Amino acid sequence: MSGKGSDNTNSSEVRKDRVVTTVEGLPINEPFATQRVGQNGPLLMQDSSLIELLAHFNRERIPERNPHAHGSGAFGYFEVTDDITDICGSAMFSEIGKKTRCLTRFSTVGGEKGSADTARDPRGFSTKFYTEEGNLDWVYNNTPIFFIRDPAKFPHFIHTQKRNPQTNTKDANMFWDFLTTPENQVCIHQVMILFSDRGTPANYRQMNGYSGHTYKWSNKKGDWYYVQVHIKSNQGIKNLTNEEAVKIAGEDPDYCQKDLFENIEKGNAPTWSVYIQTMTEQESKRLPFSVFDLTKVWPHKQFPLRRVGKLVLNENPQNYFAQVEQAAFAPSNTVPYQEASADPVLQSRLFAYSDAHRYRLGPNFNQIPVNCPYASKFFHPAIRDGPMNVNGNFGAEPNYLATTNQYQFVQKDRPIQQHQEVWTGPATPFHWATSPGDADYVQARDLYRKVLAAQPGQQKNLAHNVGVHVANARPDIQKRVFEMFARVDKQLATDIKSECDAASSELRSKL
Structure with missing residues (x-):
């Protein structure tokens, strides 16, 4: 194991003399003085230090992750x-x-x-x-599971967890509409984990x-x-x-x-x-x-x-x-x-x-x-150039696998995939929707009746957490939420409805 600060993950490029410079290394005389025509005149374009500072400031943010931004x-x-x-x-x-x-x-x-x-x-x-x-x-x-098993649903699902494109606010209708759609109720186990106290x-x-x-x-x-x-x-x-x-x-x-x-x-x-x-x-x-x-x-x-x-x-x-x-x-x-x-x-x-x-x-x-894979190093002659290439770009190394050069390949020493699963069949469009019957509700039911039941107050908290959240959704979507949770346990659905009604009444009283 590399010790603290001994690898590329903890590098620092501060000058030892701590002289402040432009990005090209030119020492700056005074940090806040700007070049102007007289004391009160307009700025000069030749003040490259100021222009560089402002231009970099405009570009210092990179796109945030979507999702997992925070x-x-x-x-x-x-x-x-x-x-x-x-x-x-x-x-x-x-x-x-x-x-x-x-x-x-x-x-x-x-x-x-x-x-x-x-x-x-x-x-x-x-x-x-x-x-x-x-x-x-x-x-x-x-969490040991997730909401979906069809990858094409992922962008749709994430969009429903973010902001309404018109109001730019979080939207309980979007949130619950997606999750309670019959073909998406495979999510039920993860939804119950999310709305238990494990969700916070x-x-x-x-x-x-x-x-x-x-x-x-x-x-x-x-x-x-x-x-x-x-x-x-x-x-x-x-x-x-x-x-x-x-x-x-x-x-x-x-x-x-x-x-x-x-x-x-x-x-x-x-x-x-x-x-x-x-x-x-x-x-x-x-x-x-x-x-x-x-x-x-x-x-x-x-x-x-x-x-x-x-x-x-x-x-x-x-x-x-x-x-x-x-x-x-x-x-x-x-x-x-x-x-x-x-x-x-x-x-x-x-x-x-x-x-x-x-x-x-x-x-x-x-x-x-x-x-950077500093412990193993990176070498691939064909992966070259591009913006922000800072590792020397492999110098004079040919940018393809040249017949005049020698290269080492280790796959022959560790054949993994060839003897494992063997897949045959036509290219098939398959929508892995919610299964018929209760197959996708079994583990969710066990979570409620066995795991949460053994933890004092957790069944009640689950109902409360769902109820206060869905109280912000339309009545027709609320009805779908109650019906979905009734397939887990009828008492759970009853408790969620009671919490939702109480929260809705409180919301109306504030209007």
């Missing part, structure tokens, strides 16, 4: 605590005690960059590992992270497994009630950012234990749901958690923009022996995330220090 980050390390080389041959797991430097970014999903930390929203939990085999990104969330974590230190998607990991003998990853907080889980979250959002919208930074600053480094669930291909064929279904969890009794290591965040960024805002995470950033599965939403993310960074940061975003 986030916080910290550096640390992953340490192997248990041997899993029988499951995965990646170098980062090669021996117990091995440490790999990493960066983790936490975020909300739907809100803009200036939104509140405590908004009711899933939380992103993305980690970049700087391994000797390349940068590995685990682009996870704090108290801070980033006291929440878990989950891969959600199924991945494929292989060992060096060629055996492969379906895998899901769980990152469990060692600080315990702590959530806010709806009213607590709303109050903090108004008083201190950067509450979780401050909590993370201040705890690390005073030496209270948060840690998480990392576990995996594994499944063979044969076991996957006996599941009552698809192993590629992002809306389902794997039963722990059938697929128990197996510990891998621990994640420690012990180092705050030195500059937020350089090291967090410019950090680029993508599930396509992987290492040998860790592959994507055929999960269609994951497959779409393999393109969408890297492409978002090419738009937001430029095609050479991997050269930005926080994204």
Whole structure:
């Protein structure tokens, strides 16, 4: 593991003599004096220092992420605590005690960059590992499932969580219209998690992270497994009630950012234990749901958690923009022996995330220090040029695979994909809508009747949180919400309606 400040993620270019200059290095005589015609006349275009300052100021913001715009980050390390080389041959797991430097970014999903930390929203939990085999990104969330399993629905879903195109305000009608559409009710399990108190974590230190998607990991003998990853907080889980979250959002919208930074600053480094669930291909064929279904969890009794290591965040960024805002995470950033599965939403993310960074940061975003694979280095003769190329552009190296040069390729030493799943069939348009019957309601019902029932007050809080939110929607959409939750549990639907009626009455009294 690289020590603090010894890698490209923590570089600084401040002159040792601290002389202030233009971007070309010309020393500036006086910072606030501007060149004018006399004391009171107009400015002169020849004042290049002023023009440079203003022009750069106009360009200092980059496009915010869409989604996951609002986030916080910290550096640390992953340490192997248990041997899993029988499951995965990646170098980062090669021996117990091995440490790999990493960066983790936490975020909300739907809100803009200036939104509140405590908004009711899933939380992103993305980690970049700087391994000797390349940068590995685990682009996870704090919930083990998601709202959709059709990737084409993702832009539609995110739009409904953002602002109405006419009013430019958050819109409960848009929000609930999408979720209660019969073909989209596959979302029900995730909606119940979102509207439980787990939808408003108290801070980033006291929440878990989950891969959600199924991945494929292989060992060096060629055996492969379906895998899901769980990152469990060692600080315990702590959530806010709806009213607590709303109050903090108004008083201190950067509450979780401050909590993370201040705890690390005073030496209270948060840690998480990392576990995996594994499944063979044969076991996957006996599941009552698809192993590629992002809306389902794997039963722990059938697929128990197996510990891998621990994640420690012990180092705050030195500059937020350089090291967090410019950090680029993508599930396509992987290492040998860790592959994507055929999960269609994951497959779409393999393109969408890297492409978002090419738009937001430029095609050479991997050269930005926080994204640079410094532990393995980057070499590809055909990936050249483009805006903001700052790594020397491979010098005189030919910009193609030249027959006169020698190149090394390692795929022949680790054939992974060829002997795994074999897919045959025609190109088929498939809409993976809500299943007939109650198949997509089983796990949601278990969450309500078993998990939340065992936690005092949580069933009541779920009904309250949904009710006060849907009170802002049209009556016809409210009716669809009640009907959707009645398929989970009739008492839950009754309680939501009561909370909605009470909240609607309060809203009318304020008019």
